[in-house]
Amino acid sequence: MTNKYYMPTRVIMGKDCITENSELLRALGKKALIVTGAQSAKRNGSERDVKTALESVGIPYLVFDKVMSNPTISCVYEGASLAKENGVDFIIAIGGGSPMDAGKAIALLAVQAIEEESLFSGHYENKVLPMAFVPTTAGTGSEVTQYSILTNDKAQTKTSIASDLLFPTVTFLDAKYTEHLGVITTINTAIDALSHAVEGMLSVRASMVSNALAVSCIQMFMNCVPDMLQALQSGSEVFDLQQREQLLQASLMAGMVIAQTGTTAVHAMGYSLTYFKNIDHGRANGLLLGEYLKLVERVQPDLTARILAAMNFSRAEQFQKLVNKLLGAKEKISSAEIEQYCKLASQTKNIGNSVVKPTEEDLRTMFTQSFAN
């Protein structure tokens, strides 16, 4: 089987890396559209730093700060209209996965007339606006992937645009923007990154390179677990900047992994939990990951052994117990909901991407067990 590695985004990492590398923005064009959410980029200082960097190289900009959590299709068309009307040359997305995923779609739609029906086709002309990304959470990995995940009300799920055109041109990673994230958001996003790393190793497209990155990501997550548990117990923030950097790097590596491997049954199932039950994306993956790892363990114990070794565990159940501790009290799920979500999950491409492909019965069992405490 032919395998591949491709991730052409230039990643710049370190404190104040945006303002210290503003000349990289100059190379992207003469006018920028900042794509972000309503609040966090203003609070954590990232929007200020981006504006300072743009001003220092004399680039005018507009701000589109209407991106909501789990961005909708209409949101990205609105952003693209703004980009076109104002003749911007490039996009700067700031935020968690939502503004970055929206930013990618906007960069595409700003230069191509794509009808909503064809948005997820994967067939586009070979043009897109250059993009600079500034992640302010440590989980999505969107800053180094070719995916834009949008809420698709017609399909009642989240659907991804996947195209090499969507790799950002440059990404700036500065952990200081993640310092003010609350404990729950920190844990949920870290679990999202963990899920990317683990699912990458469970993907039919896993390679030695993606596995190398995934194992490191898992180890870095585990390094931060004691402080996550302590933070949950004390209810207060205990992560120092070095740990924030570790989580941000883990998220970066996990993004580099799924750029190669895609995601698996876990994401396939998790999307329904987010779409219908409004469960945070990282949390949704975390709720399901242990149960899926147990399924894989029964069929391919060598595969799970490699993943568990990176955690110093020997059984998938130990992993599940740890994640359950991090997730706390679980939501309720009804049989009717499970039936509906199984149908939707079984139709996704992510299932086919899994080394161990769950049957509909497997999906039902996993949903049920994942919510049993």
Place this chain on the structure above:
Amino acid sequence: MTNKYYMPTRVIMGKDCITENSELLRALGKKALIVTGAQSAKRNGSERDVKTALESVGIPYLVFDKVMSNPTISCVYEGASLAKENGVDFIIAIGGGSPMDAGKAIALLAVQAIEEESLFSGHYENKVLPMAFVPTTAGTGSEVTQYSILTNDKAQTKTSIASDLLFPTVTFLDAKYTEHLGVITTINTAIDALSHAVEGMLSVRASMVSNALAVSCIQMFMNCVPDMLQALQSGSEVFDLQQREQLLQASLMAGMVIAQTGTTAVHAMGYSLTYFKNIDHGRANGLLLGEYLKLVERVQPDLTARILAAMNFSRAEQFQKLVNKLLGAKEKISSAEIEQYCKLASQTKNIGNSVVKPTEEDLRTMFTQSFAN
């Protein structure tokens, strides 16, 4: 400190990946120049596969098969003239480090008039011919780096052209081309890759991403050591295709590492051994690596501990003993040679790139000890 990750080459891996992905060549242009050495690409089947792939998509080609080991500056100017005279659109380099490094310089010189005096300046116009690379040894990593290392008679050493322009567009990794490499070449090239990984972790530019790749590379090298030792003892080939793939992937990852970190004092010293004493490049690094690791161990034991842990060693001396076993009887070196090489090494940029910067006295001791049996 600002850190970076950038490696935009598309890597395609697997058996028959060239002939199965010939459409990727079509995207590079209408006429190709194959750059290779006189013999090995013909013997191992790689040149045949490249020609088959080109013919299947109707791309005419010329062959420049005059690249020698440690290619000279005049060789790359000759190749570039041929490329210009024949109006080729892209370069396909096949072979070990020498044809690939030559291929990069030819791709640059074919579209830019650069005088020999300015060849290593790092300042070029923003244009280069697209490149497709086919490594047929597992060591150099040139297929995923921005470096072209040429023999520089004026400076009496090997000198590198370093530019992001030199990242190949696409690289095809098929381990079958490495199956017929002899035991000594297999070991020397594997040690070259190992040296890249270890030096990457000893570089001031090491990052979490480069360390993740380096650790995996070191582990993969160690997996293959028992069979290397057995092959040396029996004098016959004992590597199966799976091990060849592991060595090729280790070399790829080590290349991705030095694309971020550059190399250190070891390469700085090794270049003289190759230039003046004609010691194979990988072997030269191997001769010096243990002694440098011992120097670092004295100053920064935490740093070497991380490297040694990936080998299941606790002391740099254990590592040195293992490499010495792989290298066998050593060459002789005179005090006059050592004096000369110390001077040359201390002038290189690689020394400044090392976390632990050896003094000239350190260099003298390392050269002496490395050749003491």
